[in-house]
Structures are given as C-alpha cells and as structure tokens.
Amino acid sequence: MKTQHLAPHVGHRYRHGAWLAGGLATALVLLLSVTSGDAGAAPVVRGSDAEALRLLRDAGGSVRATHYEGTQFITTWSDTGGDKRATTSLVRVTHTPGQGTYIEVRRTTADASRGTYEPDSTGARGGLTGFTPKMLDLMVRNYAVVQAGEDSVCGRPARVVEARRPDGSPAGRFWIDRDTGLMLHRELLDGQGRAVSITGFYDIRIGRPKPQIHEVQTVATPWGRELAAADLGLLRRDGWTVPNSLPGRLELYDARQADQGGIVHLVYSDGLSAVSLFIQRGELDERRFARWRKIDTGGRTVYEHNALRRWAVWDSDEYVYTVLADAPQGTADAVIAALPHGGPGFWGRLGRGLKRLGSWLNPFE
Amino acid sequence: MSHLGDRLTALVDGELDHDERDRVLAHLAGCAECRAEADAQRRLKQRLRSLGDAAPSPQLLTSLYAMGEPGGPIPPRARSMPGAAKPPVVARPTARRPARAGGQGGSGPARRGLKSGLESGVGGGGGHGAGPGHDLAPGRGKAGRRLPRMRYLAVGAATFAVFGIGTAGFVAGGDNGQLPRVAPALDQFAVEHALTSGDVPITDRDPAEEVTSRP
Structure with a gap:
C-alpha cells in the first residue's frame, strides 16, 4: 500500500526534475549563445541617424555614377616603439561611369607612374568610400552614425557624418559632397581623438575626364572563390585557424581563396577598421623580410612593417600568417597577439602525428 | 548374545562366501535370537549410511x-641436497x-x-x-x-599499445615534412585587401615609394 501511494509521487517528482533539467539546459544554451564572444551577438549601439546612414549608403552609388578626376592623398600615422611617423601616398584617380577607375600612385603631384585599373563591374568603389555595404552594416551595429554639420573640401560644400563610440567619442568622420554625394574625405580616429589614417582629395574636378593614355600594370579584381561557412568549417577541421572574430569587435565578414597556391584571405571589420588575414601553408622565407622590424614573441619572430598599412608576417606550425591592418596600432597589436604563434604544442603535435599515421594506413587516402 | 559371533557381522557386511552364507542363513532360519541380532546390525548400518548423506x-x-x-608468505621450499633424503611425496x-x-x-x-x-x-x-x-x-x-x-x-598490453601509438604519433607529428618556403605576395595582398574593404587598391610593398615625414 505504501508503495502504491509513493509511486505516483515519485513519478511526479521525476517529471518535475526533468522539467527543471530541461529548463536549466535551455538557459545554459541561451547563456552560451549570448556570451560566446561572437561579435554578432554584441549589443547593438543605438542612436544612428537615418539621414546620416542614407548619405553613407548613397556615397557608394555616387562613386560609380559620377565622372570625376583628381588627386587623393592617403596618410597613416604610426607609433612603433616611440618612433612616431606619418606615411603619405599620392594617388591620381580618374573615373568614367560604366567603365572603371584608373589609379596611379605618384611620388609627387607631378610624377606619374604605371597604375591600377579597377573595373566598375567588380562592384568596387575606387577606394573612395573606405567601406563596403557589409562593413556599413557592422558600422551601424558598433557605432552610432550621426550627422555632424557641414564643411567644405577642395572648395566644395560637404556634409559631415560621424561614427561615434558608445561613450560619444568620434571613431570615424566622413565628408560627403553635397551636390554629387561623392566621398571627398574620411578619417579614422583612435580613442584619444587622434587621426589614425586619412584619405581625401587634394584636388578634384567633377565632370568628364580629359582624354589621356593610361598604362595599366594591374587589373584589380578580388579573388574569385568566395568561401562559405561550410568551406570554413572544412578548413578548421584540417587545422587552419579561422577565427569568427578578432579583438576590437572585429568580425569576419568576407572570406576568399586564391585560385592558385591555396592562400586563404579572411577579412575582419568593426565597420571602420579593416583587417585582412592571409594564411598559406608553408615556412616563411625570412630572407625577404630582412629590412622589417623583428618582434620576438616567445622565441618566434614576427616581422612588422608600418607604412600606409600595418603589416605583420610570421609562421607558426606549418602556416604562414600575414596581417594587413587599416586600424589603430593597439587594435593591430591585439589582433597579431590573438593569432597562433609558436609550435603546435604537445597535443597538437600528437594529433598531427596520429592523423599522419592514419593517412599512411588508409589505402583510400 | 549371538550364536554366530563375527560371522553375523560378516553376513551383514556381505563378506561371506557362498557356502558360509548358506550355513549362516540356515541357522538364522531356526534361531530367533540371531535373526534379531542380524536385524539390529542391518538397521545400525543403514543409519550410519544415512548419516553420511547429511x-x-x-x-x-x-x-x-x-x-x-591464502595465508602469510609461503616459506621457501626446502631444496634436496645431494645425499639427503628425498622430501615426502605430497598426497x-x-x-x-x-x-x-x-x-x-x-x-x-x-x-x-x-x-x-x-x-x-x-x-x-x-x-x-x-x-x-x-x-x-x-x-x-x-x-x-x-x-x-x-x-x-x-x-x-593495453598500456604498451597506448604508449607505443602515442610515441609513434608524437614522432610522426614532429617532422614538418616537405613544407614549401614561401614569401607572401605582399603587393597582391595589398590590392586584395583594398578591394574587399573599399580602400584604394595600391601596393604598399616598398617603403621607399612613399613620402615619409616626421612631425
């Protein structure tokens, strides 16, 4: 009799425990999904201005729809071990809608050299905007994009748009031509409000370009093979390091592979800064980097070079890593530190060896 | 007291030969006292057998x-010395x-x-x-x-297998094999980076190509 009374009670308690366990598991999954470190799950910075966003979005279309020619300057500031320096390049750009943009690097405004041709068919923007549509989505997520008044660039009236951090400090500024919508000038700022890099027109002329002969050295088209999530999963399974995010709220938004050599290109951004990570199998040929700055990281050497962009090259466990950053120095350093350095370690070496043994024994491999 | 003595016990035990058994049985046929004694001995024998099944x-x-x-440590077996008596056979x-x-x-x-x-x-x-x-x-x-x-x-055997496979794997994983020595194509990377980030697609390979100034 006692058992008959107890049985339903125990069963009820058991079901209650199952519900409790299920609830805890669900809560744990939700908690992990929130705290997984995925930049996509980071809280969205609110307060963006719709008109400011429209100006930025339209700037991309205006670049392709407008005749223009002019000289751009690109300046990047760096501070490597107390050695503060600014590097500037002058670039002559000539754009014809429906065709493309000729880009020529000049040592001075009077010096011409062979350049690069970027067809409009690639969807590129001649390097004027400094962001892609995907980057703009990330910018809205990480910054408050607002209008910040009016100004003038090269004598042309411009509207100013700012991307602000959650604390209200500006992280990026854009000067957009009031008449054509072209991006005339843009700045990337660090946490102290200092300019990290500036790209803007030194002079500009709106209208049909004068006929001239361009000697093209490179036709700039991005690597054709885009890597989907499944491709990235296969790479990870094969031992490649493919982070979904990097320090500085940088999120992976593009991944491609070269047609030859199997080089993988991963692109990260928070909307303003852009970091490219190139990975290829092999050992670094260090002789090519004799003039670069050597940084010792736990017995391994990282070769760094700051010019228009911040470069770092090193090898680690069968892979050569090349980081190319348009980002503040601190962000670039944190990205480099977050990537693999040194050997595979005990378990990595053991796993690699067992994998090799398995492949030797597998007649179908 | 039985007239047959030990022969009565031998009869009960089945140890008499054919002639002796006939003579004893002939006596029992006419002697009630000996029959009683024989019955008593048979019952005793049956009882003893039944005790064995308990x-x-x-x-x-x-x-x-x-x-x-198992008890404590086993004492060493005594070795037989030449000339000494052989140890007793263990039954x-x-x-x-x-x-x-x-x-x-x-x-x-x-x-x-x-x-x-x-x-x-x-x-x-x-x-x-x-x-x-x-x-x-x-x-x-x-x-x-x-x-x-x-x-x-x-x-x-399992320990040996694990350590053996582990050692073989560790050794096999140590050699980088025929890895190619590579020098990243920096100019190509610079253009690829610019195209995917909306930047100006120019190379950034040689610092001598840029005008450098110190503030």
Whole structure:
C-alpha cells in the first residue's frame, strides 16, 4: 500500500526534475549563445541617424555614377616603439561611369607612374568610400552614425557624418559632397581623438575626364572563390585557424581563396577598421623580410612593417600568417597577439602525428 | 548374545562366501535370537549410511573455506641436497578418495578438495602428508591466480599499445615534412585587401615609394 501511494509521487517528482533539467539546459544554451564572444551577438549601439546612414549608403552609388578626376592623398600615422611617423601616398584617380577607375600612385603631384585599373563591374568603389555595404552594416551595429554639420573640401560644400563610440567619442568622420554625394574625405580616429589614417582629395574636378593614355600594370579584381561557412568549417577541421572574430569587435565578414597556391584571405571589420588575414601553408622565407622590424614573441619572430598599412608576417606550425591592418596600432597589436604563434604544442603535435599515421594506413587516402 | 559371533557381522557386511552364507542363513532360519541380532546390525548400518548423506552446516563450510584462503608468505621450499633424503611425496586430496577424518592434513588444504570431500559425505582434512600449507593443491587456487595474471597481461598490453601509438604519433607529428618556403605576395595582398574593404587598391610593398615625414 505504501508503495502504491509513493509511486505516483515519485513519478511526479521525476517529471518535475526533468522539467527543471530541461529548463536549466535551455538557459545554459541561451547563456552560451549570448556570451560566446561572437561579435554578432554584441549589443547593438543605438542612436544612428537615418539621414546620416542614407548619405553613407548613397556615397557608394555616387562613386560609380559620377565622372570625376583628381588627386587623393592617403596618410597613416604610426607609433612603433616611440618612433612616431606619418606615411603619405599620392594617388591620381580618374573615373568614367560604366567603365572603371584608373589609379596611379605618384611620388609627387607631378610624377606619374604605371597604375591600377579597377573595373566598375567588380562592384568596387575606387577606394573612395573606405567601406563596403557589409562593413556599413557592422558600422551601424558598433557605432552610432550621426550627422555632424557641414564643411567644405577642395572648395566644395560637404556634409559631415560621424561614427561615434558608445561613450560619444568620434571613431570615424566622413565628408560627403553635397551636390554629387561623392566621398571627398574620411578619417579614422583612435580613442584619444587622434587621426589614425586619412584619405581625401587634394584636388578634384567633377565632370568628364580629359582624354589621356593610361598604362595599366594591374587589373584589380578580388579573388574569385568566395568561401562559405561550410568551406570554413572544412578548413578548421584540417587545422587552419579561422577565427569568427578578432579583438576590437572585429568580425569576419568576407572570406576568399586564391585560385592558385591555396592562400586563404579572411577579412575582419568593426565597420571602420579593416583587417585582412592571409594564411598559406608553408615556412616563411625570412630572407625577404630582412629590412622589417623583428618582434620576438616567445622565441618566434614576427616581422612588422608600418607604412600606409600595418603589416605583420610570421609562421607558426606549418602556416604562414600575414596581417594587413587599416586600424589603430593597439587594435593591430591585439589582433597579431590573438593569432597562433609558436609550435603546435604537445597535443597538437600528437594529433598531427596520429592523423599522419592514419593517412599512411588508409589505402583510400 | 549371538550364536554366530563375527560371522553375523560378516553376513551383514556381505563378506561371506557362498557356502558360509548358506550355513549362516540356515541357522538364522531356526534361531530367533540371531535373526534379531542380524536385524539390529542391518538397521545400525543403514543409519550410519544415512548419516553420511547429511549436509554440513553453512557455518562449518564457511569455517573450512576460510582455512583454505591464502595465508602469510609461503616459506621457501626446502631444496634436496645431494645425499639427503628425498622430501615426502605430497598426497593431494581428491573427491574420489577422501581422507579419514582427523587425518594428518595440513593447515592449508585446497578448497576444492575439502568441498568435494564434504559433499561426498565424509569430513576430513587435506589428506595425509600435506605440509604446513606450502603446497597448495591445484585446481581452483591456481585458476584464481591465473585470472589476475591475465588481467595484468591485458592491462600491460593495453598500456604498451597506448604508449607505443602515442610515441609513434608524437614522432610522426614532429617532422614538418616537405613544407614549401614561401614569401607572401605582399603587393597582391595589398590590392586584395583594398578591394574587399573599399580602400584604394595600391601596393604598399616598398617603403621607399612613399613620402615619409616626421612631425
């Protein structure tokens, strides 16, 4: 009799425990999904201005729809071990809608050299905007994009748009031509409000370009093979390091592979800064980097070079890593530190060896 | 008192030959006193046989089994020296021929021999001649020792396999093989980076190509 009374009670308690366990598991999954470190799950910075966003979005279309020619300057500031320096390049750009943009690097405004041709068919923007549509989505997520008044660039009236951090400090500024919508000038700022890099027109002329002969050295088209999530999963399974995010709220938004050599290109951004990570199998040929700055990281050497962009090259466990950053120095350093350095370690070496043994024994491999 | 004496006992035990048995039976036919004596002896014999079928109590079995457990360290076996007398032959108790109760059994009889003897209806020790526990009978005791030995063997083989495969894997994983020496194509990377980030697609390979100024 006692058992008959107890049985339903125990069963009820058991079901209650199952519900409790299920609830805890669900809560744990939700908690992990929130705290997984995925930049996509980071809280969205609110307060963006719709008109400011429209100006930025339209700037991309205006670049392709407008005749223009002019000289751009690109300046990047760096501070490597107390050695503060600014590097500037002058670039002559000539754009014809429906065709493309000729880009020529000049040592001075009077010096011409062979350049690069970027067809409009690639969807590129001649390097004027400094962001892609995907980057703009990330910018809205990480910054408050607002209008910040009016100004003038090269004598042309411009509207100013700012991307602000959650604390209200500006992280990026854009000067957009009031008449054509072209991006005339843009700045990337660090946490102290200092300019990290500036790209803007030194002079500009709106209208049909004068006929001239361009000697093209490179036709700039991005690597054709885009890597989907499944491709990235296969790479990870094969031992490649493919982070979904990097320090500085940088999120992976593009991944491609070269047609030859199997080089993988991963692109990260928070909307303003852009970091490219190139990975290829092999050992670094260090002789090519004799003039670069050597940084010792736990017995391994990282070769760094700051010019228009911040470069770092090193090898680690069968892979050569090349980081190319348009980002503040601190962000670039944190990205480099977050990537693999040194050997595979005990378990990595053991796993690699067992994998090799398995492949030797597998007649179908 | 029987008129037949020992022959009556021999009759009951079936030890008389044919002629002697006929004469004894002829006497019994006319002698009521001897018939009664013969009946009494048969009943006694039957009772003794029935006593042999009685099962021992569990407590007794437990005590006897405990005597068969491994004791302390086994003293070394005495080696026979040249000229010395040979050690006595050790008799092993069997189920077919149990020893007499109270025999010269040693202190460490084999459990199987004991149990068999008990199950056959006769208690007793480990047979005569067994030494003081240093010569355990084969059978269950030996099988009991074989099992852990197999376990040790299996564990040892597994350990050897794990360490062997692990060492081979570690050694095989140490060599980088025929990795190519690569120098990243920086100019190509610079253009690829610019195209995917909306920047100006220019190379950034040689610092000498840029105008550098110090603030």
